[in-house]
Amino acid sequence: MYAIVRHYNASSGSIEEMVEQVDREFADRIPEQVGSILYTAVHTGDGTAMTITMFADTATANRSEQTVAQVQQALAARFGVSETAVHRGEVLVSRASQAVAETVRFTR
Known part of the structure; x- marks a missing residue:
């Protein structure tokens, strides 16, 4: 597995x-x-957010860039969002409970 955190x-x-x-x-x-x-x-507070995206392999992650x-670009145009950091790497340890498979929807 391969992960990208933005x-x-x-x-x-x-x-x-x-x-x-994004949710919609x-x-x-x-x-x-x-x-x-x-x-x-x-939502990480103070006008910041991060995304965590997992892929089966590095090649798939690389193909996702476009x-x-x-x-x-769509988010930047609407909300003035800019990417401030990207961390990429092979997943070395992973555990997931059934709760990870359940969809979480944004609600106010």
């Missing part, structure tokens, strides 16, 4: 509005479009 800052609009939009427009189709096995968006760039 950190974001929102200069305009709120993270809550952005995450709501992107979250259900991202795994199919980029070939990920897990996609998670986390689609991710398109999503980022």
Whole structure:
């Protein structure tokens, strides 16, 4: 498995509005479009958020970059979101409970 963790800052609009939009427009189709096995968006406070995306392998993660760039452009245009850091790497240890397989929806 391979993981990409991306950190974001929102200069305009709120993270809550952005995450709501991601949940409504992107979250259900991202795994199919980029070939990920897990996609998670986390509100990290103070106008920041991060995403954790897991892939079966490095090649699939690399192929996802064009689609991710398109999503980022859409979010930047609407919410002033910019990527501030990216961490990539092979997953060395992983455990998941059944709860991980359950969909979490954004609610206010």
